[in-house]
Amino acid sequence: MIKPSSLQPGDSLALVAPARAVQPEEVEGFKSWAHHYGWKVLEAPNLYGRENQFSGSHEQRASDLHWAAQHPEVKAVISARGGYGCLPLLPLLQPELFINNPKWWCGYSDLTTLHLWLQKQGLASLHSPMATRGLWENHAPTDDGVALARALQGEGIEIELAPGQPFEGELVGGNLSLVYASLGTPEQPDTKGKVLFLEDLDEYLHHIDRMGQSMQRAGLFQEPAAVLFGSLIDMNDNAVPFGRSAQQIMRDLQEGNQYPQQFDIPVGHAIPNRTIALGLRCTFDGLTLRQDT
Numbered sequence: 001m002i003k004p005s006s007l008q009p010g011d012s013l014a015l016v017a018p019a020r021a022v023q024p025e026e027v028e029g030f031k032s033w034a035h036h037y038g039w040k041v042l043e044a045p046n047l048y049g050r051e052n053q054f055s056g057s058h059e060q061r062a063s064d065l066h067w068a069a070q071h072p073e074v075k076a077v078i079s080a081r082g083g084y085g086c087l088p089l090l091p092l093l094q095p096e097l098f099i100n101n102p103k104w105w106c107g108y109s110d111l112t113t114l115h116l117w118l119q120k121q122g123l124a125s126l127h128s129p130m131a132t133r134g135l136w137e138n139h140a141p142t143d144d145g146v147a148l149a150r151a152l153q154g155e156g157i158e159i160e161l162a163p164g165q166p167f168e169g170e171l172v173g174g175n176l177s178l179v180y181a182s183l184g185t186p187e188q189p190d191t192k193g194k195v196l197f198l199e200d201l202d203e204y205l206h207h208i209d210r211m212g213q214s215m216q217r218a219g220l221f222q223e224p225a226a227v228l229f230g231s232l233i234d235m236n237d238n239a240v241p242f243g244r245s246a247q248q249i250m251r252d253l254q255e256g257n258q259y260p261q262q263f264d265i266p267v268g269h270a271i272p273n274r275t276i277a278l279g280l281r282c283t284f285d286g287l288t289l290r291q292d293t
Contacts, residue, residue, distance in 0.1 A: 002122055002123050005075065006152065012071075013077070015047060016080065018086050019081065019111075022048065022080040024048060027131045029137070032136050044067055068103075070097055076104035076152055079106065086111060089114075093117070106126040108273070112174030113182070115279075116189060125277070126148070126277055144271070147275045172190075176212075183214060191219075192224070203235060208249050216253055226260040227257075228261075228262045228265050228267075229263045231266075
């Protein structure tokens with residue numbers, strides 16, 4: 001797996017919006033965060049575009065990803081926001097532009113689709129906060145903003161977890177709904193011997209069960225090195241209750257499996273939302289999750 005180069009003061013970040021539309025005022029905090037670390041911000045040509053809920057047509061958004069991939073000054077690419085939008089771009093993407101110009105691609109939620117695609121091209125990427133939320137507050141970087149900057153600067157990743165059984169392996173996964181959507185496609189992750197990470201937001205509980213059952217049948221829970229669950233929050237129920245929380249649904253699916261498991265790790269749609277490196281090896285010594293970036 002290719003690990004992109006670390007950022008230095010004076011380097012440039014590209015800001016893209018591959019999914020939902022974004023307004024200029026929504027990314028002012030991100031720009032302050034970037035400038036705090038001495039980085040320049042370059043805006044994609046269609047960043048503030050609009051086509052229904054998207055920030056431009058599929059072709060325009062894919063073009064912005066190609067622009068960022070090829071730009072000689074850009075060392076990392078940050079998504080403005082999530083929301084549905086990345087999946088229709090995959091058939092339009094030119095893999096060689098990304099492979100020949102490795103750089104950090106950063107985001108989470110809907111960006112899981114792009115992360116899965118990047119890993120199939122042999123490129124590591126960062127599951128991290130995005131430009132519209134979580135990086136800058138009260139005129140200073142947030143703890144999540146500091147963690148992302150440290151990862152981009154090559155200082156590595158350290159996250160304290162609940163005490164548990166040690167494990168190690170390549171980290172894969174992302175948003176549960178998008179990993180589920182990848183089943184049967186070229187982007188479906190291979191989890192054998194790897195550390196699978198999953199998180200989600202605002203789903204019906206029976207949908208969580210359906211997705212988990214399908215992933216189990218597809219073999220994603222058969223032989224991982226470990227399974228990590230981030231935030232599973234703001235779930236919905238029907239008039240007749242489903243009867244189990246999202247966490248309990250996932251615990252039940254893991255019942256009887258001998259590999260290490262961790263719940264409620266500080267990654268996902270809740271705060272804190274720490275940065276993790278997908279496609280890179282991680283180690284857990286029983287207390288701290290670590291990765292080199």
